[in-house]
Amino acid sequence: MTDLRIIFRSLRVRLFSTIVTVLTVAIAVGLLLTLLILRESGQSAFERGAGNAELLVSADNSPLVSVLNGIFYANPPRNPISMTKYESIRDSFPWKWTVPMQLGDSYQGQPVVATNSDFFTEFQPIAGQPWVFTEGRRFARPYELVVGAEAARTTGLVIGDRVPLTHGFSGSREGGHVHDTHLFEVVGILEPTGASHDRALFTDLTGSWVLHAEDRLEREGTSDASAAAHDDEEHDDHGHDHGHDHDHGHAHIHVEVEDLTDADRMITGILMAVPSRSGRSGASAVLPQAFDMLRRDTSITVASPANQIERLFAIVGNVDQLFVAMAIAVLLSSGIGILLALWNSMEQRRRQIAILRVLGCSQGRVFSLVITESVLIGIGGALTGVFACWLGSLLAASELRERLGLVIEPELDPATILVVIAGTLVLAAAAGLGPAIRAYRTPVARNLRPIS
């Protein structure tokens, strides 16, 4: 028989109360840890998304919206930039690289990024870590698709699949119209990056322009345009696949690449990096100069993804702190729960304490038995809470990925866990003080009599 055995017997006698108290602590610890971990993981996930892009140009209304749309694919940008404008920006400065991109289509709710091959050679989703293909290759011509790791998992797409794209993002105002005249072939699947790009699909800009040109012409209700149009019956030699589920009651318009006009060749964003000074790492000294030059052009919005992410966290920081404060309040209330559970149990345990005293247990040892019991409840709750946190983080990460497209990898930082567990134990020990003092003072002689 040991002190621990006595404590476990005591806890077992009050099993229901013990379980409820442990669960109360577990929920509080789990909540606190989940919030702390999600905050850290969320921030790093946001930071990962921008990769090695130092600037993002778009026609969005604000730099923050520009980053949310252009890096995190929150919504399809509403205002396009012409390729002519892009070329003018590209040629205006000795950029290290520029990558045009166009957002607006999706596949099964996953955003499709139309871009060029520089996206895979110049842009890195995590700075210093180029793209890696799990399978296949990058697109080499229009109507080929590269699928992000998460998008591949959720859509089930595999190499060789041919699928139509949908205009707009899932849930966006433009969503719903399927570009069923062209099927896109999956030619590559990417390794996970932990960034927002994992849930995107990537294709060549030209194919996307063709789709939207056909849409535009259909909307305009014209099929002449020596320009560009051929109806279904006449045309079947594009060198790529078409969907043939045409029951709109009118002839489909097909556009060839060479028929694209400047009005069709639109993009929604430009990822850019400036050259670094020789022998110097980190941000380039020419970045502010490039930034200022672009800002002078009022027709575009220029954003530094790193700054915007920092700004975003500054905005949500107060809410974030509020959540953490609430979690700490829950933890404190769980400490009160331990106190109440033990305090109430003292009434039932007066006789047990008196018997132990008769058997030779000192007042000090009775005190330490109650404190240890309280700490054990804290340990049980803390460990259950860490497990709950791990589970909760996975669920929350999954929800964030599904709902916001924010790819986070919840990691249980050992230092954070240790601090929270230690804090819980101190709280549990403090909560046990009152009941322990009460146990210490329990009069023996009076409590040896039968308690009715």
Place this chain on the structure above:
Amino acid sequence: MPEPTLAIQNLRFTHADPGGGGFTLALDDLQLTPGEQVLVAGTSGSGKSTLLQLVAGLLDPDSGEIKVDGRAMHAMNGAERDRYRGRRIGMIFQTFNLLDGFSARENVLAALMFSDLPNREHRERADQLLQRLGIERPDATPDRLSVGQQQRVAVARALASRPGLVLADEPTASLDPANATNAVELIKETCRQEGAALLLTSHDPSIRDTFERVEELQA
């Protein structure tokens, strides 16, 4: 002459009852030699239980001295007295006062926790006592044992640490006369086997004849 196991000199204790009543316990001299068995008789309210609690060091006397195996109980500080009680004194109660949720064996082991016996001998000592006292289910908790078995567990627990003195407080109060005699005989016999002195309180006249020495407490 061997040192007495229990020596009480000029003991005075006043029990003040807030609701009225109360009593004064006065005992000028009482000694028990090693292995001696003494019945403390007296009517209800004469202070029999109080006397045992004073001997065990659970209450402090107003004056006088109580020595157990030569050590003055009330000269020791609280923790020292608790430890000494655990090693030298065993107690049996009218309601047995077994620990809820603990098996019969664990009740005996709980007493051994505070004894001088090395840990490695605890299990063997507990099993030996329980077997000798006829406990058939040592892993059963008290609520699953008969009253008679519970009393035997209480006796085993009181003697577990090989005390020099066993204090039995009205152990027959809730038993019929036949079982009362058997219970007293069990306690006496076990104390004899273990070499412990016995101070047993009872107001039951039917067990008077089983003791060679009876001390009367006056209310």
